[in-house]
Amino acid sequence: MLHGHGDDGYRYGREFKANFSSNVWLPTRLEALRDHLFARFNCVTRYPEAAGESLESMIAEIQGVRVDNLLMCNGATAGIYTVAHALHGRRSTVVFPTFSEYEDACRVNGHALDFLQWDAFVAGAEPEGDVVWVCNPDNPTGAALSADWLRARIDGRPGKLWVIDQAYMDFCLEPALALKEVLTRPNLILVRSKTKRFGIPGLRLGYVAASAEHIRTLARFSPPWSLNVMAIEAGKFLLKDRFEPVLAEYLAETQRFRAALATIPGVEPLPTQTGYFLVRLPADRDSTQLKNDLIEQHDILIRDAANFRGLDHRYVRLATQKPEHNQLLVEALRAWMAE
Amino acid sequence: MLHGHGDDGYRYGREFKANFSSNVWLPTRLEALRDHLFARFNCVTRYPEAAGESLESMIAEIQGVRVDNLLMCNGATAGIYTVAHALHGRRSTVVFPTFSEYEDACRVNGHALDFLQWDAFVAGAEPEGDVVWVCNPDNPTGAALSADWLRARIDGRPGKLWVIDQAYMDFCLEPALALKEVLTRPNLILVRSKTKRFGIPGLRLGYVAASAEHIRTLARFSPPWSLNVMAIEAGKFLLKDRFEPVLAEYLAETQRFRAALATIPGVEPLPTQTGYFLVRLPADRDSTQLKNDLIEQHDILIRDAANFRGLDHRYVRLATQKPEHNQLLVEALRAWMAE
Numbered sequence: 106m107l108h109g110h111g112d113d114g115y116r117y118g119r120e121f122k123a124n125f126s127s128n129v130w131l132p133t134r135l136e137a138l139r140d141h142l143f144a145r146f147n148c149v150t151r152y153p154e155a156a157g158e159s160l161e162s163m164i165a166e167i168q169g170v171r172v173d174n175l176l177m178c179n180g181a182t183a184g185i186y187t188v189a190h191a192l193h194g195r196r197s198t199v200v201f202p203t204f205s206e207y208e209d210a211c212r213v214n215g216h217a218l219d220f221l222q223w224d225a226f227v228a229g230a231e232p233e234g235d236v237v238w239v240c241n242p243d244n245p246t247g248a249a250l251s252a253d254w255l256r257a258r259i260d261g262r263p264g265k266l267w268v269i270d271q272a273y274m275d276f277c278l279e280p281a282l283a284l285k286e287v288l289t290r291p292n293l294i295l296v297r298s299k300t301k302r303f304g305i306p307g308l309r310l311g312y313v314a315a316s317a318e319h320i321r322t323l324a325r326f327s328p329p330w331s332l333n334v335m336a337i338e339a340g341k342f343l344l345k346d347r348f349e350p351v352l353a354e355y356l357a358e359t360q361r362f363r364a365a366l367a368t369i370p371g372v373e374p375l376p377t378q379t380g381y382f383l384v385r386l387p388a389d390r391d392s393t394q395l396k397n398d399l400i401e402q403h404d405i406l407i408r409d410a411a412n413f414r415g416l417d418h419r420y421v422r423l424a425t426q427k428p429e430h431n432q433l434l435v436e437a438l439r440a441w442m443a444e
Numbered sequence: 445m446l447h448g449h450g451d452d453g454y455r456y457g458r459e460f461k462a463n464f465s466s467n468v469w470l471p472t473r474l475e476a477l478r479d480h481l482f483a484r485f486n487c488v489t490r491y492p493e494a495a496g497e498s499l500e501s502m503i504a505e506i507q508g509v510r511v512d513n514l515l516m517c518n519g520a521t522a523g524i525y526t527v528a529h530a531l532h533g534r535r536s537t538v539v540f541p542t543f544s545e546y547e548d549a550c551r552v553n554g555h556a557l558d559f560l561q562w563d564a565f566v567a568g569a570e571p572e573g574d575v576v577w578v579c580n581p582d583n584p585t586g587a588a589l590s591a592d593w594l595r596a597r598i599d600g601r602p603g604k605l606w607v608i609d610q611a612y613m614d615f616c617l618e619p620a621l622a623l624k625e626v627l628t629r630p631n632l633i634l635v636r637s638k639t640k641r642f643g644i645p646g647l648r649l650g651y652v653a654a655s656a657e658h659i660r661t662l663a664r665f666s667p668p669w670s671l672n673v674m675a676i677e678a679g680k681f682l683l684k685d686r687f688e689p690v691l692a693e694y695l696a697e698t699q700r701f702r703a704a705l706a707t708i709p710g711v712e713p714l715p716t717q718t719g720y721f722l723v724r725l726p727a728d729r730d731s732t733q734l735k736n737d738l739i740e741q742h743d744i745l746i747r748d749a750a751n752f753r754g755l756d757h758r759y760v761r762l763a764t765q766k767p768e769h770n771q772l773l774v775e776a777l778r779a780w781m782a783e
Contacts, residue, residue, distance in 0.1 A: 110668060112491040115498065127491055139485045146478045149646035152451040152466055159454065179518050179648075179670060186667040190529065206667070213664045307488035307673035309518075325552045328525040328545065329449060331518060334646035335674050 110205075111408040111422070112306075122404040123430035125423045128244060128273065128301070128381045134346060138305070141342045148334045156324070157332035160340045164312065167344065168284035173317040176324055179331045181272045181298035181311030186210045188268055188294055188313060190326045195266075198234030200226045202246060202415035204270065207238040220414065223248060232265065240270040242277045245410050245422040247377030249279040256282060259293055268294045272311070275302035276379040278352060284314050291316045300336075303343050310336040355380050359425040365435045366423075369442055374423075381424040383410060392421045395441060403437040450747040450761070451645075461743040462769035464762045467583060467612060467640070467720045473685060477644070480681045487673045495663070496671035499679045503651065506683065507623040512656040515663055518670045520611045520637035520650030525549045527607055527633055527652060529665045534605075537573030539565045541584060541754035543609065546577040559753065562587060571604065579609040581616045584749050584761040586716025588618040595621060598632055607633045611650070614641035615718040617691065623653050630655045639675075642682050649675040694719050698764040704774045705762075708781055713762075720763040722749060731760045734780060742776040 112127030114120070157177035165172045178184035189197075189210035197216040199207050200223055211218050221232050223243060227250070242249035259267045274281035274297070287293050299310040310332065313323060356379075363374040363382060373385040386392060396409040410420035425431060451466030453459070496516035504511045517523035528536075528549035536555040538546050539562055550557050560571050562582060566589070581588035598606045613620035613636070626632050638649040649671065652662060695718075702713040702721060712724040725731060735748040749759035764770060 110491075110494055113494070114490070115493050135486070135489065139482060142485075143478065143482050146482075147474070149644045150474065151453070152449075152645045153648070154454050155449055155452070179522075179672075180667070182667045182669060183518075186665075209664075210667070305488045306491045306669075309492070309669060309672045325548075326525075328519070328521045328549070330521060330645075330648060333518075333648045333672050333675065336672065 111424075114406050117400060117406075121400070121406040123426055123433055124406045125426060125430075125434060126406045126408040127306070128276070128379075128422075128424045135304075137346070138303075138339060138342055142335055142338055145338050148338065151334070153330050153332055153334045153337060155329040157337050157340075160332070160337050160344075161312070163341060163344050168314075170285050170288060170314060171317070173320055174284075174287055174314055176313045176315075176320050176327060177332050178311045178313060178327070179333075179336075180300070180306075180309040181270065181296050182206055183309075183327075183331065184296045184311050184313040185268075185270065187323050187326050188296070189214045189216065191319075191323050192216070192236055192266070195236045196234045197236040197238060198232035199238045199414075200232070200240075200243075202243075202413045203238075203240045204244045204272075205413065207240075207268075207270075208414065211238075222415065231262075235264070236266045236268060237262075238268045238270070240272070241281070242273045242279070242379045244273060245381070245383055245408070245413055245416075245420075246375065247273075247277075247379035247382045249277050249378040252280050252282045256286065259290065263292050266292050266294065268296065270296045272296065272298040272301055273379055273381075275352070276355075276381070278356065279378055287314050287316060291318070294319060299340050299343070305339060308336045308339050309333070310340050355425065358428060358431070361428075362423075362425050362431040362435070365431070366438065369435070369439045371442055372438060381422060383416070384421050384423060386419045386421070388419060390442075391418045393418065395421060395438075398441055399434075399437055402441075403433070405434055405437060407434075450763075453745050456739060456745075460739070460745040462765055462772055463745045464765060464769075464773060465745045465747040466645070467615070467718075467761075467763045474643075476685070477642075477678060477681060481674055481677055484677050487677065490673070492669050492671055492673045492676060494668040496676050496679075499671070499676050499683075500651070502680060502683050507653075509624050509627060509653060510656070512659055513623075513626055513653055515652045515654075515659050515666060516671050517650045517652060517666070518672075518675075519639070519645075519648040520609065520635050521545055522648075522666075522670065523635045523650050523652040524607075524609065526662050526666050527635070528553045528555065530658075530662050531555070531575055531605070534575045535573045536575040536577060537571035538577045538753075539571070539579075539582075541582075541752045542577075542579045543583045543611075544752065546579075546607075546609075547753065550577075561754065570601075574603070575605045575607060576601075577607045577609070579611070580620070581612045581618070581718050583612060584720070584722055584747070584752055584755075584759075585714065586612075586616075586718035586721045588616050588717040591619050591621045595625065598629065602631050605631050605633065607635065609635045611635065611637040611640055612718055612720075614691070615694075615720070617695065618717055626653050626655060630657070633658060638679050638682070644678060647675045647678050648672070649679050694764065697767060697770070700767075701762075701764050701770040701774070704770070705777065708774070708778045710781055711777060720761060722755070723760050723762060725758045725760070727758060729781075730757045732757065734760060734777075737780055738773075738776055741780075742772070744773055744776060746773075 193214040408422040532553040747761040
C-alpha cells in the first residue's frame, strides 16, 4: 500500500476545522443508521456470513444480476487487490493519473505494467496491456467517461479484460455502466464502493461484479468473513432507506467553490464532473508546503496530490465541503498565495 | 474459501435455541463495548487509519515488540491469506486435522503442499515443507503444544519458516509462545485473533507478528484500510478494559459437558485442552445427518466436522456453551442415538 493517501488526519493526532482531503460526500441520515446498528449490536457476537450473502442477494435483485455475478469485499480497495491477485502475471495498462492502488496491487502480483494518459485514452489511443484499469469517474481529476463511450471501447476490444472502478459513480451526474452489463460481457469487471456515497467509509463495504466464471475464480482469492457484520447491516439498511441526497446541489456548490478559487491569482482549479477536483499551483509553489501551512496556520486538511503518477508538486486535490468551510479555504489560500 | 464453516446459522434463516457450532467464547462486557462504540459512531464518516496504527501501537507496547513487527488484519483469516500470498510458490506442510483455510490459501497461491498428522508431528516426525503451518491450540481438536516444546522444534529447524496460528490461545491454560519471540526468530510468524477471546468475531480483528523484514513484505500484499473503524475502536477499548473472564470455569464446564456426553452409549468425546472438542460417532452414524436432525428436531446448531482433512462422517465439533444449553444437547444426542 502507498503511504500518503488522503483523510490522514489521524497522523496529526487531532481533529481539523475543515477536512478537504477525502473524496467522501457529506454523511446522510447518520443518526438513523446509528440507531439501526445499535439495536442489532448483538450480531457482533457471531461470525459474519462467510460471503456477505444476505446483502449480496439484495444487491443482485436490485441490480438485475445473479448472486454468482457478485463478490462482496472489505471495501472497494480490497476488491481491487483481489482482482489483481487473481490476474497475477498478466500484462496490465493503467489509465492515469489515477488512484495509486491499481499500480501497487498489480506490481505486487507480478503484472507487467504500462501506463496510458487519460487524455490520450480519451483521444482514442489503444492500451497495450491485455488487462486495462480505468477509474470512472477518475480520482483525483473528477473526469468522467460516458457509459456509451466506454461500452463502445470495451466492446471494440473484446480480447482485453476491462476493470472499471466505479467507486465515485454516485458523485457524478454522468450515468455509470449498469451492473448487468457484466451479464453479456466476459471481458468486463466492475468494482463498486457502497460506503462512499453515504459518507461511511469507516465501515468498509465494496463489491466486484463480473461473469460467474470470473467471480468463481476471484472468490478463491478472497478470505471468508471479509465483510464485518456492521458493514453488512449498514449496507442492507442503506439499500432499503429511501433517503436520496441531492447530488445536483452538491455539484453546484462544487462549481461555486471552483469559481471562487479561480479568483485567486495564480491558482487554477481544473475542470471536474464530480464533487472533488485538482487545483494547480504556480510552478514556484509546492503542494506539500501548502498542505503543511494550511494545517499549521488554518487548521485545515487537504490532499497533497504530488504523489499521483503524472502529477507533481504543483497539484492538490480538494473535495467540496459545506459552503462556510469552502469559504475558509478560499480565504486561507488567497492569503498563502499573497505571502 | 471453503463452504461449510461453523456458525452458519444464517443459512437457515433463523436463530437457534443453542449454537455449538463456532469456537467463540461467551461474550463479555458487551453492553459496555456497545456504549463505547456508539459514543464514537461518527468515526464511521472517516476512512480508518490506513494500517490500524493507533491499535497497532497499543499492542506493540503491551507485548514488548515494535510496530514494525506487526501487521493488523481484517480477522486472523485475512492474515493467513496474506502470509500464504507473500510466500507464494513455496513448499508448505500443514499439520492436520486443522482449520481448512491454510490449505486453501496455500493452494490458491501456488504452494506445493503436503500434510503431516498432528500425532506424528508430536511424536517427532519432520515436516517436509520449508514452510510449516501449525494451529496451536488446534482447531478442531482442542489439542495444544506447550510453548517450550514448540520453541524447541522451531529453533531446531531454523531453515524452515514456522507459521503458528494462535487464534485460540485464550481458550487454553497452556501458555502460548510470546509475541516477542519473533524479535529473535526470523523463522517465526505468529497469527493472532483479537475478537475470539471477547466473543465479537463479527467485527473482524486479527494481526500477524514477525520480523520487521517479513512484515515489510507482508504489508505490500495487504490493502490499505483493512481494519474498519469499529474494530479499531473495539480493540483499543478491550485492551484497556480490566475485565478478565475466568477461563478455568469455562474449561471445568467443558470437562463436565464431555463427561455427560461420554455417558451416551456409542458417543466418544475426544480429549481437549480448550473449550471446544471433537465427538466421534459410531461408524454407522452420520455427522451431517446428526447436524440436520438437531436443527429440525431440537433447534440446535452444531459443526459437522466431516469436511476437515483427516476426519470423516463420524465427527462433529462442539464448543461449550452455558450449562443449561449443554444439557439440552446431551439429552438431544442421547435421544438421537437411541433412535
